[in-house]
Ligand SMILES: [Zn+2]
């Protein structure tokens with residue numbers, strides 16, 4: 001593989017399509033509509049409301065390992081916008097993940113984050129929520145940021161919140177224009 005091909009793979013591939021409509025080919029869209037279950041039945045859903053669904057990761061890497069997804073098909077962190085809507089969506093996903101872990105593993109140390117394409121398993125954005133420890137311990141390597149790499153494989157919730165945070169100037173201008181960003 002040439003460096004250019006590799007770079008294209010890392011920086012452009014997977015989940016860069018902006019279309020947020022339902023797609024039948026996406027397993028998380030089908031879970032969101034109830035056509036498919038994350039386990040054996042809808043009892044396997046940890047949460048289901050008009051915007052978000054949560055369920056256990058099928059290959060748990062920690063004491064608790066949950067996924068929170070929006071019902072809307074958002075391909076990945078790469079297709080998020082710096083906007084009130086996307087920032088609010090990430091905040092709600094995180095809030096739900098924290099609540100579920102707090103309920104099921106009170107007092108445990110937690111970790112949250114998102115895979116960056118092409119290191120994501122499914123092209124529908126999902127927040128990984130962990131109650132630690134990782135088990136087996138080496139699995140942690142799949143769910144952490146490596147600052148020395150020239151590209152991100154995994155992004156912490158803080159990083160994604162920062163990247164979606166609408167900037168104050170733009171926000172003020174938008175509210176003058178009737179609230180639309
Ligand atoms: Zn989807």
Ligand SMILES: [Zn+2]
Nearest residue numbers: 115120121128
């Ligand atoms: Zn993932």
